[in-house]
Amino acid sequence: MKWLQKLITWARIKSPWIIHFNTGACNACDIEIVAALTPRYDIERFGILLKGTPRHADVLMCSGPVTRQIRDRLVRIYEQMPEPKFVVAVGTCACSGGVFKGCYNVKGGIDAAIPVSAYIPGCPARPEAIIDGVVKLLTSLQGAKPAPIADCGLQNADCPVGGQGAACPDLSGRRGGCSPQKAGLE
Amino acid sequence: MAWSLFNLLIFPGFLFLFVFGLAMEFVDRKLYARLQNRIGPPWFQPFADFVKLAAKEDIIPEEADSVMFRLMPAFALASVVTAFFYIPLWSTQSLFSFNGDLIVVIYLLTIPTLTFFLAGWHSTSLFSMIGATRTLTQLFAYEVPLFMAILAPALLAGTWSLSEMTVFYDQHPAYAAFNIIGLIVSLIALQGKLERVPFDIPEAETEIVGGTFTEYSGRFLAMFRIAIDIEAVVGASLIAAVFLPFGLGLGAAWGFVFYLVKVLAVIALLALLRTVLARLRIEQMVIFCWRIVAPAALFQLLINLILSGVLRP
Ligand code: SF4
Numbered sequence: 253m254k255w256l257q258k259l260i261t262w263a264r265i266k267s268p269w270i271i272h273f274n275t276g277a278c279n280a281c282d283i284e285i286v287a288a289l290t291p292r293y294d295i296e297r298f299g300i301l302l303k304g305t306p307r308h309a310d311v312l313m314c315s316g317p318v319t320r321q322i323r324d325r326l327v328r329i330y331e332q333m334p335e336p337k338f339v340v341a342v343g344t345c346a347c348s349g350g351v352f353k354g355c356y357n358v359k360g361g362i363d364a365a366i367p368v369s370a371y372i373p374g375c376p377a378r379p380e381a382i383i384d385g386v387v388k389l390l391t392s393l394q395g396a397k398p399a400p401i402a403d404c405g406l407q408n409a410d411c412p413v414g415g416q417g418a419a420c421p422d423l424s425g426r427r428g429g430c431s432p433q434k435a436g437l438e
Numbered sequence: 439m440a441w442s443l444f445n446l447l448i449f450p451g452f453l454f455l456f457v458f459g460l461a462m463e464f465v466d467r468k469l470y471a472r473l474q475n476r477i478g479p480p481w482f483q484p485f486a487d488f489v490k491l492a493a494k495e496d497i498i499p500e501e502a503d504s505v506m507f508r509l510m511p512a513f514a515l516a517s518v519v520t521a522f523f524y525i526p527l528w529s530t531q532s533l534f535s536f537n538g539d540l541i542v543v544i545y546l547l548t549i550p551t552l553t554f555f556l557a558g559w560h561s562t563s564l565f566s567m568i569g570a571t572r573t574l575t576q577l578f579a580y581e582v583p584l585f586m587a588i589l590a591p592a593l594l595a596g597t598w599s600l601s602e603m604t605v606f607y608d609q610h611p612a613y614a615a616f617n618i619i620g621l622i623v624s625l626i627a628l629q630g631k632l633e634r635v636p637f638d639i640p641e642a643e644t645e646i647v648g649g650t651f652t653e654y655s656g657r658f659l660a661m662f663r664i665a666i667d668i669e670a671v672v673g674a675s676l677i678a679a680v681f682l683p684f685g686l687g688l689g690a691a692w693g694f695v696f697y698l699v700k701v702l703a704v705i706a707l708l709a710l711l712r713t714v715l716a717r718l719r720i721e722q723m724v725i726f727c728w729r730i731v732a733p734a735a736l737f738q739l740l741i742n743l744i745l746s747g748v749l750r751p
Contacts, residue, residue, distance in 0.1 A: 259489060260489060260490070260493040262486070262489075263485075263486040263487075263488075263489035263490040263493065264490050264493070266480075266482070266483070266486035266490075267483070267486040267487045267489075267490040291471075291474045291475060291476045294471070294476040294477055294478070296467070296471060296476065296478060296479050296483075297476075297477050297478070297479065297480070299479060299480075299483055299486060299487070303648070304647035304648050304652075305565070305647040305648035305651075305652045305653075307497065307648070307652065307653055307654060307655040307659075308648060308651075308654075308655065308659065310490070310494075332497075334494050334495035334496065334497050334655040334656055335494070335495040336494070336495075
């Protein structure tokens with residue numbers, strides 16, 4: 253039954269339906285997610301559809317830090333999704349808590365509440381970065397290595413974080429990101 | 439026995455409808471994307487969606503009636519596939535036919551809508567119940583005009599059998615031109631039956647998340663989706679058989695080509711409607727159907743009554 257498994261993996265990669273959930277973002281990340289859904293970016297090319305209910309979705313897109321109030325709701329929505337399910341944290345806040353880290357009402361990043369499969373940094377993350385993040389997450393299902401991030405072409409002196417070896421703040425795939433091998437993250 | 443099994447499962451039956459339904463869903467989505475200046479999904483997209491959904495976990499909510507929840511998708515699928523057998527496709531002869539099969543086909547096409555209602559109702563979730571009541575409200579608005587619009591050509595032909603009707607219109611192709619109002623009415627009603635924009639009020643995802651299908655996931659959702667795809671094909675075939683009875687006497691091969699063209703044309707028109715219009719509110723929809731669509735269908739009936747007196751004394 254190997255071919256059946258292959259077919260199912262193929263179908264999962266080709267048809268990721270997403271649901272968007274704001275866990276406490278400043279709304280900029282949400283606007284970028286909405287922008288990614290517009291005809292300009294045409295994510296239906298990759299089979300991505302926005303769904304209204306967690307029961308239909310494969311990918312939960314969370315934006316923003318997890319506040320104390322939203323935590324229970326986030327966990328419930330996550331539990332309502334059928335297996336196999338993935339969580340994508342969109343924006344720096346969703347990755348780590350970002351600028352809200354340490355607030356009295358903030359628990360931290362999405363991974364403070366539920367397991368996260370992919371992190372998309374950026375404040376806010378660009379639509380290209382979001383699409384790239386979802387596509388990379390799904391290709392990683394295949395066991396294939398994600399495509400390397402494009403070289404930014406900046407010389408060491410121009411690099412905002414001090415050149416090769418330092419962690420690049422923007423690994424999201426848009427121009428300006430250092431390749432992860434070069435940045436020493438792999 | 440073997441032949442009817444073949445008919446049921448493979449050729450005009452389930453497998454053919456499955457492939458045809460998925461292909462038409464692709465055509466619809468691609469056209470929709472192209473009309474929005476997008477590239478649109480690749481050709482295998484509906485198939486990938488189906489396989490993915492079929493391989494997902496199915497959750498049956500604790501509160502839901504588990505028997506009804508499981509049965510309804512199968513009912514929807516079975517009724518649309520059955521309806522297909524009574525429609526003449528590429529010749530004037532359908533697979534099975536008897537006097538009155540027109541009514542049977544219309545009723546079989548109503549069953550999916552009722553299963554949507556029951557499925558939503560028995561999911562026992564707030565959103566799906568709102569969706570379910572909207573499904574029924576909408577059903578009463580478009581069903582009557584659809585009945586009248588499809589019965590009008592039958593009146594002119596003087597028969598209640600779809601096959602005999604196509605024979606009649608094949609002999610008098612010019613008479614089909616009298617049914618143009620009925621064609622428009624039934625296109626609008628079919629759009630309502632398929633619950634697509636502007637009549638996607640029962641599953642308006644911006645208001646009531648997923649409507650009737652809110653609680654459905656995995657295999658059951660896949661079955662509902664394929665049932666809706668097949669319903670689109672069957673509805674388009676019905677409109678093609680009733681209102682566009684051309685090229686039926688040219689043999690199987692040409693007949694099939696003509697049939698494909700007619701179904702594609704209906705699907706393209708529906709996709710166009712979906713692109714240029716926005717969702718109505720439920721009461722706007724009901725008012726539109728009763729004030730404009732139903733009188734138009736009545737007018738069509740009147741025309742055909744007078745014509746049948748004049749032309750078939
Ligand atoms: S990452 Fe930036 S844009 Fe996104 S929610 Fe946080 S502060 Fe707002």
